[in-house]
Amino acid sequence: MNAQPPSPLDVDAIRRDFPILATRVHGNLPLIYFDNAATTQRPRQVIQSLVEVYERHYANVHRGIHWLSEQSTDLYSEAREKVRAFINARHAEEVIFTRGTTESINLVARSWGDAHVGAGDELLLTEMEHHSNLVPWQQLAARTGAVVRFVPVTDDGLLNLDALERLLTERTKIVALTAASNVLGTYVPLPEIVRKAHQAGAKVLVDGAQSVPHAATDVQAMEADFLAFSGHKLMGPTGIGVLYGRRELLETMPPFLGGGSMIRRVTLDGYESADLPARLEAGTPPIVEAIGLGVAIDYLRRVGLDKIHEHERLLTTAAHAVLASVSGARVFGPLPEHKAGIISFTLSGIHAHDVAQIFDRQGIAVRAGHHCAMPLHKRLGVAATARASFYFYNTPAEIDQLGPALEKVKSTFRRA
Amino acid sequence: MDDIYQERILDHYEQPYHRGRLPRATHAHQDDNPLCGDFVHVDLTIGPEGKVQEAWFQGDGCCISQAAASMLMEAIEGRDVEELKRFTPEQMLELFGPKLTPNRQKCCLLAWRVVQAALYAPVGEKPPG
Numbered sequence: 001m002n003a004q005p006p007s008p009l010d011v012d013a014i015r016r017d018f019p020i021l022a023t024r025v026h027g028n029l030p031l032i033y034f035d036n037a038a039t040t041q042r043p044r045q046v047i048q049s050l051v052e053v054y055e056r057h058y059a060n061v062h063r064g065i066h067w068l069s070e071q072s073t074d075l076y077s078e079a080r081e082k083v084r085a086f087i088n089a090r091h092a093e094e095v096i097f098t099r100g101t102t103e104s105i106n107l108v109a110r111s112w113g114d115a116h117v118g119a120g121d122e123l124l125l126t127e128m129e130h131h132s133n134l135v136p137w138q139q140l141a142a143r144t145g146a147v148v149r150f151v152p153v154t155d156d157g158l159l160n161l162d163a164l165e166r167l168l169t170e171r172t173k174i175v176a177l178t179a180a181s182n183v184l185g186t187y188v189p190l191p192e193i194v195r196k197a198h199q200a201g202a203k204v205l206v207d208g209a210q211s212v213p214h215a216a217t218d219v220q221a222m223e224a225d226f227l228a229f230s231g232h233k234l235m236g237p238t239g240i241g242v243l244y245g246r247r248e249l250l251e252t253m254p255p256f257l258g259g260g261s262m263i264r265r266v267t268l269d270g271y272e273s274a275d276l277p278a279r280l281e282a283g284t285p286p287i288v289e290a291i292g293l294g295v296a297i298d299y300l301r302r303v304g305l306d307k308i309h310e311h312e313r314l315l316t317t318a319a320h321a322v323l324a325s326v327s328g329a330r331v332f333g334p335l336p337e338h339k340a341g342i343i344s345f346t347l348s349g350i351h352a353h354d355v356a357q358i359f360d361r362q363g364i365a366v367r368a369g370h371h372c373a374m375p376l377h378k379r380l381g382v383a384a385t386a387r388a389s390f391y392f393y394n395t396p397a398e399i400d401q402l403g404p405a406l407e408k409v410k411s412t413f414r415r416a
Numbered sequence: 417m418d419d420i421y422q423e424r425i426l427d428h429y430e431q432p433y434h435r436g437r438l439p440r441a442t443h444a445h446q447d448d449n450p451l452c453g454d455f456v457h458v459d460l461t462i463g464p465e466g467k468v469q470e471a472w473f474q475g476d477g478c479c480i481s482q483a484a485a486s487m488l489m490e491a492i493e494g495r496d497v498e499e500l501k502r503f504t505p506e507q508m509l510e511l512f513g514p515k516l517t518p519n520r521q522k523c524c525l526l527a528w529r530v531v532q533a534a535l536y537a538p539v540g541e542k543p544p545g
Contacts, residue, residue, distance in 0.1 A: 353452055
């Protein structure tokens with residue numbers, strides 16, 4: 001490999017915390033897990049925390065006047081505080097627990113959207129949104145008569161910021177965009193976009209699913225109105241996600257779901273909503289999952305988001321170099337300095353599914369398809385791409401395996 | 417390496433049987449797998465005696481979807497239409513050969529699905545529904 005600066009992380013030590021990374025597949029091949037944009041693996045500390053809560057502290061939260069419920073409630077509240085500090089929100093009640101990014105965005109589209117968006121209003125997205133930050137807005141538009149507009153993606157895989165400026169009008173109610181594309185990896189210049197959106201009087205929702213796990217997030221510095229992300233993409237359990245919203249916005253939002261927890265008082269004639277965060281968390285919440293997320297955040301902060309970001313940048317740069325050396329390989333998206341640890345590519349004349357299948361037989365897990373971004377693939381002019389995505393437990397030695405794996409794919413198909 | 421990419425399948429993928437359009441088709445249908453973007457178009461001529469005289473396909477997609485289409489075209493020529501309507505997905509998977517995971521079975525069954533629809537889709541008439 002090319003000489004690269006050394007990684008700031010002791011990856012060997014980190015990997016010992018992740019039992020699944022020692023898996024051997026298809027006989028005795030070491031597993032190389034490059035599907036981290038879909039979901040990450042979790043360290044022993046997170047897995048053990050779930051067991052410990054169920055064995056020693058578990059009961060339903062709130063209202064319980066018994067010892068276990070108090071334990072459980074304290075741990076659940078502590079998890080919320082950990083998330084608050086992690087994203088530097090002002091107040092813990094600005095952190096709403098959901099099932100994941102998808103539910104967080106739907107919550108905003110349903111609750112805030114139905115209350116504030118009307119016929120003729122505009123919702124501004126980008127061409128590189130994941131379906132979870134696209135369909136909820138299409139549904140909102142269908143309910144209200146609003147119009148969805150899209151900031152185009154340049155051929156280099158960046159957002160066309162001139163077009164953004166033109167598309168922002170006094171009718172734009174919200175700009176909903178990803179912080180990092182799950183296909184191209186592109187990091188978008190959030191501060192600039194948020195500033196322009198606010199000048200136009202629009203709110204901003206940031207889909208942080210691919211950014212929050214990989215780089216430090218500061219919602220106050222970012223000045224976004226809403227931020228959504230998922231626990232399972234940052235080593236937490238599945239079924240837990242976060243919606244951050246500025247308190248003054250969340251306070252005016254009608255409850256998305258009705259039921260237990262979200263009320264102060266119920267009579268046969270109606271109900272009175274509880275205060276934040278409960279008003280937006282109906283029903284028994286994902287208690288243990290939230291606590292596990294808190295433990296994952298502890299782990300991330302101990303390793304250090306800045307070091308994680310730097311390590312992943314080294315991996316991505318190395319992966320770009322490998323792909324550039326393979327004839328017929330085409331990489332989508334910008335140069336490594338503008339992107340997250342995601343590399344989507346095609347091999348000339350070979351379908352992405354065949355690439356992924358042949359990679360799998362060599363122990364390398366990558367994803368193939370449209371990665372829940374069909375409109376973006378249409379824009380790129382391909383039906384499917386193969387995608388390798390990294391996390392801080394991946395190693396340069398694993399990246400080196402991409403080259404031989406790609407050659408193996410090519411040699412399988414004689415005409416390639 | 418398992419045998420998905422064995423010679424017989426690669427042969428069908430790289431030198432497919434009856435790949436192209438059939439201008440005199442009496443029956444035709446096209447469908448895709450949105451998940452992976454694979455598509456298959458099938459043109460058939462069905463004779464007055466109720467047999468498939470010629471079967472051609474056009475398509476784009478992974479090795480499995482395209483090789484399966486080629487194998488299926490070869491297998492259904494000369495066969496009785498009523499008999500083909502009873503041709504099951506299990507029989508298609510058997511025709512293909514190597515064992516496939518459920519995700520890849522969808523690739524293999526794309527051409528089968530298109531042929532089943534084509535048998536009911538005379539050219540020039542609107543498809544039902």
